[in-house]
Amino acid sequence: MDTSKPVDPRDLFSAKDLVIVITGGGSGIGLAFAAALARSSARKIYLLGRRLQNLQEAATSINSSVITPVQCDVTSPASISAAVKQVEQEVGYIDVLINNAGVEGPKHTDIYKAATISELQAIMLKDPEGWDTAYRTNTTAVNTVSASFLALLDAGNARRGWVQGKRTHQTRAEGADYDASDERTSQIITVTSISSFNRTVTAGLAYTASKAGATMLAKSMANFLAPWGIRSNVIAPGRFPSEMTAGAATEFPVDQVPAGKPGVYGDMAGTILYLVGKAGAYVNGNAGHDISWWLVAESLLNSVKQDFECVLQA
Numbered sequence: 001m002d003t004s005k006p007v008d009p010r011d012l013f014s015a016k017d018l019v020i021v022i023t024g025g026g027s028g029i030g031l032a033f034a035a036a037l038a039r040s041s042a043r044k045i046y047l048l049g050r051r052l053q054n055l056q057e058a059a060t061s062i063n064s065s066v067i068t069p070v071q072c073d074v075t076s077p078a079s080i081s082a083a084v085k086q087v088e089q090e091v092g093y094i095d096v097l098i099n100n101a102g103v104e105g106p107k108h109t110d111i112y113k114a115a116t117i118s119e120l121q122a123i124m125l126k127d128p129e130g131w132d133t134a135y136r137t138n139t140t141a142v143n144t145v146s147a148s149f150l151a152l153l154d155a156g157n158a159r160r161g162w163v164q165g166k167r168t169h170q171t172r173a174e175g176a177d178y179d180a181s182d183e184r185t186s187q188i189i190t191v192t193s194i195s196s197f198n199r200t201v202t203a204g205l206a207y208t209a210s211k212a213g214a215t216m217l218a219k220s221m222a223n224f225l226a227p228w229g230i231r232s233n234v235i236a237p238g239r240f241p242s243e244m245t246a247g248a249a250t251e252f253p254v255d256q257v258p259a260g261k262p263g264v265y266g267d268m269a270g271t272i273l274y275l276v277g278k279a280g281a282y283v284n285g286n287a288g289h290d291i292s293w294w295l296v297a298e299s300l301l302n303s304v305k306q307d308f309e310c311v312l313q314a
C-alpha cells in the first residue's frame with residue numbers, strides 16, 4: 001500500500017456521478033439514503049415506491065433534478081419491469097441498487113404473555129395472510145428486484161471499464177477508458193434488520209423470519225454474483241426513526257442498545273456513503289473476505305459479534 005498518497009475524504013465517501021435505484025425510498029431509512037446520496041453529488045436517483053405522492057414530495061424536498069420518482073409495486077413483476085425499462089431508456093445503466101422496501105407484518109410480541117398452550121397457538125396462528133404479504137415485500141422482492149436490475153448493473157460495470165458478464169478475474173475490458181483510482185464494481189445493498197440476528201421476538205415472528213431470509217438471500221447473492229462482478233451487501237439497522245416506528249421509544253438501556261438511543265440521520269448517511277463510495281469498493285458480503293455485515297447502532301455488541309462474526313459499526 002502506497003501510504004504517501006493523499007487521502008481526500010470527499011473523494012472516498014462520495015456518491016459523485018452514481019446512478020442509484022432505491023425501493024421504498026419515500027420515507028424512513030430509504031428517504032435518508034436518498035437525501036444523503038443526492039446531496040453528495042449522485043448523478044441520478046430513482047425512488048421506487050407504491051405511493052407516488054410520497055415520492056414526489058421526497059423529490060421536491062431534496063432535489064428534483066437528481067431524484068426521479070417512479071411508481072412501482074415491488075411485489076409485481078410487471079411493475080418492476082416497467083421501472084427497469086424506464087431507467088434503461090433514460091440512463092442505460094445503474095451503479096447501485098438499494099433494496100429497502102418493506103411492509104409491516106403480523107405482530108407477535110404478546111407471545112411472551114401466553115399462559116396456556118391454546119393461547120400460544122392462537123398467537124402463533126393469527127393472521128396467516130399477513131405472513132404472505134410480509135414475505136412478498138420484505139424477502140421475495142429482494143430476489144425479484146435484484147434479478148430484474150442485473151443487466152443494468154452489468155452495464156454499470158461496463159461504463160467503469162470492467163469486462164461484462166461472467167469472469168474468472170476482475171479485469172478491465174481491452175481498450176477501455178477508465179479511472180484507475182476507482183476500483184468499484186456494481187453493487188446491490190439490501191436493508192434488513194438487526195432482528196435477523198435476534199432470537200427475541202422483537203416485533204413479529206414473520207418479521208424476524210422475513211428479515212433473516214432477506215439477509216441470507218443477500219449473502220447468497222454475494223456468493224453467486226461474484227463471477228459476474230456484482231457485489232451484494234447488507235445493512236441491518238437497529239432502531240431508527242421511521243414512519244413505521246413513529247412513537248417508539250427514544251431511550252434504551254445501554255445493555256440493549258449501547259448508544260442508549262435510536263440512530264440518527266448522520267449514522268445512515270455515513271454508512272451509505274462509505275458503502276457506495278470508493279472507500280467501500282472492497283466490501284462484498286460473502287465473496288472471500290471478512291467484512292460481511294453492517295449493523296448500525298443496536299444490540300449487545302459482544303453477543304452479536306460472537307454469534308455472527310460481524311464487523312460492527314456502532
Ligand SMILES: *[C@@H]1O[C@H](CO)[C@@H](O)[C@H](O)[C@H]1NC(C)=O
Pocket residue numbers: 041063064065066
Ligand atoms: C440539484 O442538483 C443539481 C444537479 O446536481 C445541482 O446543480 C443543484 O445545485 C442542486 N440544487 C440544490 C438546491 O441543491
Ligand SMILES: *[C@@H]1O[C@H](CO)[C@@H](O)[C@H](O)[C@H]1NC(C)=O
Pocket residue numbers: 100101102103104105106134135138191192193203204206207208210211244
Ligand atoms: C418489512 O420491512 C420493513 C422495513 O424494514 C419493516 O419495518 C417491517 O416491519 C417489515 N415487516 C415484516 C413483517 O418483516
Ligand SMILES: *[C@@H]1O[C@H](CO)[C@@H](O)[C@H](O)[C@H]1NC(C)=O
Pocket residue numbers: 194197198199200202255256257298299300303304
Ligand atoms: C434482542 O432484542 C432484545 C429486545 O429488544 C434485546 O433486549 C436484546 O439485547 C437483543 N439481543 C441481541 C443479541 O441483539
